[in-house]
Amino acid sequence: MPPTQDLPSPERVMELLHTMCLIREFEEAAGLALAAGHVRGSVHQYTGQEAIATGVCAHLQRSDYVASHHRGHGHAIAKGVSPSRMMCELFGRAGGTSNGKGGSMHIADFAQGMLGANGVVPDGVTMAVGAAHAIKMQARPDVVVAFFGDGAMNRGPLFEAFNWAKLFNLPVLFVCEDNGYSVTLRTRDVTGGPPAVGRVAAFGIPVVQVNGNDVVSVHHAAGDLIGKVRAGGGPQFLHASTYRWYGHLAHDKGLYRDSLEVAQARQDDCLLNAAHWLTQRAIDTERIASIRQASREQIAQAVEMALQAPYPEVATAFTEVQDTGGPEWP
Numbered sequence: 401m402p403p404t405q406d407l408p409s410p411e412r413v414m415e416l417l418h419t420m421c422l423i424r425e426f427e428e429a430a431g432l433a434l435a436a437g438h439v440r441g442s443v444h445q446y447t448g449q450e451a452i453a454t455g456v457c458a459h460l461q462r463s464d465y466v467a468s469h470h471r472g473h474g475h476a477i478a479k480g481v482s483p484s485r486m487m488c489e490l491f492g493r494a495g496g497t498s499n500g501k502g503g504s505m506h507i508a509d510f511a512q513g514m515l516g517a518n519g520v521v522p523d524g525v526t527m528a529v530g531a532a533h534a535i536k537m538q539a540r541p542d543v544v545v546a547f548f549g550d551g552a553m554n555r556g557p558l559f560e561a562f563n564w565a566k567l568f569n570l571p572v573l574f575v576c577e578d579n580g581y582s583v584t585l586r587t588r589d590v591t592g593g594p595p596a597v598g599r600v601a602a603f604g605i606p607v608v609q610v611n612g613n614d615v616v617s618v619h620h621a622a623g624d625l626i627g628k629v630r631a632g633g634g635p636q637f638l639h640a641s642t643y644r645w646y647g648h649l650a651h652d653k654g655l656y657r658d659s660l661e662v663a664q665a666r667q668d669d670c671l672l673n674a675a676h677w678l679t680q681r682a683i684d685t686e687r688i689a690s691i692r693q694a695s696r697e698q699i700a701q702a703v704e705m706a707l708q709a710p711y712p713e714v715a716t717a718f719t720e721v722q723d724t725g726g727p728e729w730p
């Protein structure tokens with residue numbers, strides 16, 4: 401926990417709680433929609449990790465960029481992308497962030513500085529470094545945040561990205577969301593040599609470790625690091641420990657994890673932790689409960705909007721996509 405003088409105000413933490421609740425409700429609704437057959441493709445729920453996206457993105461302006469990974473809904477919401485447009489995207493409907501053509505792992509909204517979710521581990525990070533290089537060449541005051549999982553720490557392109565960012569002193573914050581698992585494997589069981597933090601330190605990139613289930617700590621650490629990046633301090637690295645509550649995908653029952661481990665991890669709930677922090681500062685429990693209720697209603701409206709939205713016109717199948725079709729297409 402940061403020193404008292406550096407703590408955010410209770411009102412600020414109420415705003416953070418609202419964002420976390422929106423993400424939690426979005427993921428619950430996305431899981432139900434998938435089970436009901438409204439969503440094609442995969443859904444990777446961010447449930448349990450909400451404090452990381454929320455605490456980090458709270459320091460970003462719209463002109464700053466975020467690059468995400470396959471578990472990207474929380475980053476998009478925290479960066480200001482409309483949950484209704486995101487839900488339309490999941491449902492494959494017109495009005496979605498990519499007019500229904502991308503789905504869960506391709507949610508992007510450049511107007512909000514959301515460069516996109518990304519299904520290829522860890523390609524969001526290499527893109528983030530490219531965007532940071534562009535910002536530097538254009539002498540803009542903006543920063544880029546690259547979110548990725550602990551599993552990405554065993555992929556080569558990540559280390560190329562670290563090298564490039566350090567070599568050119570680029571304005572990028574790397575955020576490793578360490579939930580302990582890479583699909584069905586414990587990441588530590590498939591990691592040779594030092595874990596994430598030791599590897600990054602070898603590049604000379606400063607590392608800060610934080611409890612990713614405590615939004616106040618994440619907010620504090622991220623504010624400090626983003627301030628350094630913005631001031632020209634070059635790449636920084638935030639390692640946030642957390643746990644994903646559900647399976648790797650919404651379909652995955654997670655039988656490779658001990659149920660006691662899951663139950664214990666869920667007790668360290670970032671929403672409850674924030675609520676506890678607020679009640680200790682004399683914030684009324686009814687006000688806290690009303691934030692949860694308002695978020696639930698907002699996401700229910702997003703689902704309703706997605707259900708009512710039309711599917712994209714067939715004539716638009718080859719617009720706004722890289723492959724414009726051609727004679728070989730039926």
Ligand SMILES: Cc1ncc(C[n+]2csc(CCOP(=O)(O)OP(=O)(O)O)c2C)c(N)n1
Pocket residue numbers: 470471519520521522548549550551552553579581582583644648
């Ligand atoms: C290049 C590549 N290899 C393999 C995969 C399959 N895959 C999807 S997610 C993932 C690892 C996920 O672990 P982590 O990075 O820790 O993220 P988490 O799912 O825990 O949030 C893998 C190997 C992929 N998407 N891309």
Ligand SMILES: [Mg+2]
Pocket residue numbers: 549550551577578579580581582583587
């Ligand atoms: Mg992981």
